[in-house]
Amino acid sequence: MTRRKLFLLLASTGVSMPALFGSPVTRAASPIQATLYKNPQCSCCEGYAQYLEKNGFKVDVKPTNDLAEISRNAGVPQDLEGCHTMFVGGYVVDGHVPAETIRKLLTEKPAIAGITLPGMPSGSPGMVGQKTETWTIYAVTKDSKPPKVFVTV
Numbered sequence: 369m370t371r372r373k374l375f376l377l378l379a380s381t382g383v384s385m386p387a388l389f390g391s392p393v394t395r396a397a398s399p400i401q402a403t404l405y406k407n408p409q410c411s412c413c414e415g416y417a418q419y420l421e422k423n424g425f426k427v428d429v430k431p432t433n434d435l436a437e438i439s440r441n442a443g444v445p446q447d448l449e450g451c452h453t454m455f456v457g458g459y460v461v462d463g464h465v466p467a468e469t470i471r472k473l474l475t476e477k478p479a480i481a482g483i484t485l486p487g488m489p490s491g492s493p494g495m496v497g498q499k500t501e502t503w504t505i506y507a508v509t510k511d512s513k514p515p516k517v518f519v520t521v
Contacts, residue, residue, distance in 0.1 A: 399426035400474070402456035405438050406431060413452040416464055416494030423467035425456075443481035443510035451488050459483070460508070464492035469505055469519055480507045483518045 402420065406413035408431035417427040432438065439453045440446065442460035450463020457474045460482030473483055484506050485492065491499030507518040 397424065399424055400456060400470075401426050401428075402454050402461075403428045403430060404452055404454040405435055406452040407435055408433065410451055412464075412488065412494050412496075414494075416452065419493040420467060425467070425470075427454075443508045444484050445508065445515060448484045448486045448506055448508065448515060450485055462508075463487070464489065464494050465505055466493055466521060469521060472519065478507065478518075480518075481510045483507055484515075 402425050404413065404417055404420075404427050406429060414429065417429050420427050435453060436446070436449065439449045439460075439462055442453060442455070442462070444450075444453070444460060444462045448462070450465075452463070454461045456470060459473055459480070461470055461473070461484070462482065463485035465483060465485045469483065485503055486506070488495055489499075489501065489503055490497035492503065502520050504520050505518045506515040508515050
């Protein structure tokens with residue numbers, strides 16, 4: 369069978385070449401939309417936003433002087449706060465949480481308020497230095513239940 373006959377046969381059946389052989393054009397996934405609240409003077413938060421942008425996120429950075437209140441209202445206990453608070457996919461993400469952990473959260477969709485990596489660990493995304501320890505990322509709820517470990521990385 370010639371190519372022309374094959375093409376005519378496929379055209380008469382309504383089957384397209386991409387449907388038969390798979391589309392040769394693959395579209396990049398849409399970026400994951402996020403809003404990050406940070407202290408106006410903090411520069412590591414900008415580095416974290418840049419890290420996320422390089423890893424498939426679109427981050428809207430909003431400087432604020434009410435960061436502690438935003439974290440508290442989102443369910444993050446004061447002793448587990450990071451240096452910025454982000455909202456993504458209906459969850460709060462506090463601190464320098466790695467992109468793959470955020471993707472895990474968004475994929476698994478657990479019944480929690482969000483996750484937090486307390487403090488500003490050396491070598492974490494957006495921070496300078498080398499990673500020198502295991503990071504514990506906690507799951508937090510809005511109902512004041514004690515936080516549980518979400519993942520360690």
